[in-house]
Amino acid sequence: MSDLLDSPVLVLTDLDDAGAPAPGALELLTTASHLTGSGVLALALADVGPQARAALAGAGATRLLVADVGQRAALAGVTGDALVAAARAADVGLVLVPGDYRGREAAAHAAVLLGSAVVADAADLEVADGVLRASRLVLSGSWTTTLAIRPHPGQPPVVAVRPGGAQAASGPLEPVVGARSLDAEPLEPAVGAAGTVSLVSRERAAVAAGPDLGEARTVVVGGRGVDGDFALVRSLAEVLDAAVGATRVACDEGWIERSAQIGQTGVSVAPHLYVGLGVSGAVHHTSGIQGAETIVAVVDDSEAPILEMADYGVVGDVTEVVPQLVDELVRLRG
Ligand SMILES: Cc1cc2nc3c(=O)[nH]c(=O)nc-3n(C[C@H](O)[C@H](O)[C@H](O)COP(=O)(O)OP(=O)(O)OC[C@H]3O[C@@H](n4cnc5c(N)ncnc54)[C@H](O)[C@@H]3O)c2cc1C
Structure with a gap:
C-alpha cells in the first residue's frame, strides 16, 4: 500500500490582481505536495514576481511554469489550453484546478483535449494504493460519493477541487519549510478553438x-x-x-x-x-x-x-x- 502518487501533479495557480498567489492556490499546492512524491508543478498564467515565487515554493511547488496570457487568463478556454500545454510539457499524471466556475469549465476543456477524465467538486483528497480518492457531495449535498482517480501520464485526469476541499485526510497541511525559490519556465500554449471567444471587459462587481x-x-x-x-x-x-x-x-x-x-x-x-x-x-x-x-x-x-x-x-x-x-x-x- 502506497500513500503517495508516483507521478507529478500539475496545479493551476491563480494570482490575485496584485500578482500574489490566491490563498486557495496555495492550499491546492500544499495539498498536492502531500499527495505525490514526484513533484508539484505550479502553472501561473501571468508573470510571477520573486516574492510570489517564494510563496509558491513554500506551499510545496517544485517547478513553476508560466504561460503569460495576459487578460485572457480570465477565459476558461485559454486556461484549459494552457493546462493542456503544461500537462504535456511536464508529463504529469494528474491535474488539480480550483473548483470555481472558471476552474470547472477549464477542467472540462482540458480533459477533452487530453482525452482524459474530469471530476468536479472534489473534496477530502487522499491517496490509497497509488490512487487518488476524492469525496464529492451530490444530490444537493444529501449524499457523499467517493471516487478513485488513477493518475495517467499522457492522459492525466483533471480534478476541480471545491473551495476548502483541498484538505488532505491525513490532517492539517503544513507549509514546506526551507523550500528554494523557483525559476519560472516559460510556456507558449497554443490557443485553439478557445480563441473564438475573447474578453471584452472585466469589471469587479x-x-x-x-x-x-x-x-x-x-x-x-x-x-x-x-x-x-x-x-x-x-x-x-x-x-x-x-x-x-x-x-x-x-x-x-x-x-x-x-x-x-x-x-x-x-x-x-x-x-x-x-x-x-x-x-x-x-x-x-x-x-x-x-x-x-x-x-x-x-x-x-x-x-x-x-x-x-x-x-x-x-x-x-x-x-x-x-x-x-x-x-x-x-x-x-x-
Ligand atoms: C433547483 C433549485 C436550486 C436552488 N438553488 C439554490 C441555491 O443555490 N441557493 C439558495 O440559497 N437557494 C436555492 N434554491 C432555493 C432554496 O430551495 C430555498 O428556497 C432558499 O434557499 C430559501 O432561502 P431563504 O432561507 O432566504 O428563505 P426562507 O426559506 O423563506 O427562509 C427565511 C427564514 O428567515 C426567517 N425570518 C423571517 N423574518 C425574520 C426576521 N425578521 N428575523 C430572523 N429571521 C426571520 C424565517 O422564519 C425563515 O426561517 C434552489 C431551489 C431549487 C428548486
Missing part, C-alpha cells in the same frame, strides 16, 4: 468589493428574513471583515447581485465562519456551505433546519439581534 466570496474566511449571508435590508447584513460583514453572500430568494428579489448567491446553483464557500441572517437552511443553500467550519445562524423560527447544523444559533429577529451584535463586536475590538 459591487458585491465583490469586499473579500472574494469563494476565498473569504468569514461570510455573512442574508436570506429572506432580512427583508431586503442588506445594509444590515453589510454592517455585520464590515465589522467582521467578511464577504457578503445571499440565498437564492434574496437574489431573486433583486436585493443583491446574483453573483452573491450561495448554494447548489450558486457559489460554494468554505469559510472559517459562516453567519446566516434570516436564512432557513434549505438543502439547496446548505449544499454550498458544507466546507464551513463554524456556522452561526440568527433566525426567528426555532424549527428552521439551519439550527440543526449550526454550531451557534440565536432564535430572534435579525433587526434586533444584528445591531446588538455589531455594537458588541465594535466594543470588544476597542
Whole structure:
C-alpha cells in the first residue's frame, strides 16, 4: 500500500490582481505536495514576481511554469489550453484546478483535449494504493460519493477541487519549510478553438468589493428574513471583515447581485465562519456551505433546519439581534 502518487501533479495557480498567489492556490499546492512524491508543478498564467515565487515554493511547488496570457487568463478556454500545454510539457499524471466556475469549465476543456477524465467538486483528497480518492457531495449535498482517480501520464485526469476541499485526510497541511525559490519556465500554449471567444471587459462587481466570496474566511449571508435590508447584513460583514453572500430568494428579489448567491446553483464557500441572517437552511443553500467550519445562524423560527447544523444559533429577529451584535463586536475590538 502506497500513500503517495508516483507521478507529478500539475496545479493551476491563480494570482490575485496584485500578482500574489490566491490563498486557495496555495492550499491546492500544499495539498498536492502531500499527495505525490514526484513533484508539484505550479502553472501561473501571468508573470510571477520573486516574492510570489517564494510563496509558491513554500506551499510545496517544485517547478513553476508560466504561460503569460495576459487578460485572457480570465477565459476558461485559454486556461484549459494552457493546462493542456503544461500537462504535456511536464508529463504529469494528474491535474488539480480550483473548483470555481472558471476552474470547472477549464477542467472540462482540458480533459477533452487530453482525452482524459474530469471530476468536479472534489473534496477530502487522499491517496490509497497509488490512487487518488476524492469525496464529492451530490444530490444537493444529501449524499457523499467517493471516487478513485488513477493518475495517467499522457492522459492525466483533471480534478476541480471545491473551495476548502483541498484538505488532505491525513490532517492539517503544513507549509514546506526551507523550500528554494523557483525559476519560472516559460510556456507558449497554443490557443485553439478557445480563441473564438475573447474578453471584452472585466469589471469587479459591487458585491465583490469586499473579500472574494469563494476565498473569504468569514461570510455573512442574508436570506429572506432580512427583508431586503442588506445594509444590515453589510454592517455585520464590515465589522467582521467578511464577504457578503445571499440565498437564492434574496437574489431573486433583486436585493443583491446574483453573483452573491450561495448554494447548489450558486457559489460554494468554505469559510472559517459562516453567519446566516434570516436564512432557513434549505438543502439547496446548505449544499454550498458544507466546507464551513463554524456556522452561526440568527433566525426567528426555532424549527428552521439551519439550527440543526449550526454550531451557534440565536432564535430572534435579525433587526434586533444584528445591531446588538455589531455594537458588541465594535466594543470588544476597542
Ligand atoms: C433547483 C433549485 C436550486 C436552488 N438553488 C439554490 C441555491 O443555490 N441557493 C439558495 O440559497 N437557494 C436555492 N434554491 C432555493 C432554496 O430551495 C430555498 O428556497 C432558499 O434557499 C430559501 O432561502 P431563504 O432561507 O432566504 O428563505 P426562507 O426559506 O423563506 O427562509 C427565511 C427564514 O428567515 C426567517 N425570518 C423571517 N423574518 C425574520 C426576521 N425578521 N428575523 C430572523 N429571521 C426571520 C424565517 O422564519 C425563515 O426561517 C434552489 C431551489 C431549487 C428548486
